Amino acid sequence: MASSDAAPTGEATGEATGVATGALRATGAAPGPLLVELVALAHRRLSSGLAAALAEEDCTVDQWRVLRALADGEGRLMGELAQTLLIPQASLSRLVDQLADHGWVYRRQDDQDRRRISAHLSRQGRTRLRRLDALAAAHDAAVRRAGGLADPAQALALERLAGL
Structure with missing residues (x-):
């Protein structure tokens, strides 16, 4: 050749x-x-790195995302949570089941409409989330340094892209 x-x-x-x-x-x-190819590849690599970090605490990325979505203490309706996290309702239900089995979240039925179920972060879940967030923050900082993304303007551009 x-x-x-x-x-x-x-x-x-x-x-x-x-x-x-x-x-x-x-x-x-x-x-x-194409940008979509680069973003997809970056997503896969970033997610696998985060998954490895969270695995130290026996947690998946999606479980961590659910815990974070519930961190404000307000609770979220299951349908709203599925829509916010872009997770199919059935998959979210399984995730919340797993988290509830560990005692990290609990469900509550609406008093007026028993069909409406909300998920809430438990005290134990809040403690767990602090440890998981520390691992995720360390991973995030390493990725930002490696990718030259320390500039806040670059982070804003990524946030805009995520919002499309």
Whole structure:
């Protein structure tokens, strides 16, 4: 194989993102990555790193997200919680079941409409959430440093993107 036909290496392969860039894009052989591809890849890598950190406390990312959503002490209707977290209702019910089995959340029926169920963070859940948040914050700080995202303006751009 001629050197011009060889697979690109190093920077040109997009090692940091796993997406072909550089020399391939310049020759027209492959288009540059779409933003959605980069975001999806970043999401997978960030989530797997966070999952590993939370696993130290025997917790999943989705369980942690539910606990965080309940942290204000107000409780959330199950349907509202599913919509907010973008988790299907059936999956959320299983997550809340698991969290309730551990004593970290509890459910409460609405006094006027018994079909309306809200989830609430227990005292034990609040203690657990503090430990989980500390792990997540350490992971977040490491990611921000590694990704050069310490600038608050960059964080705002990511928040806007997440809100689309």
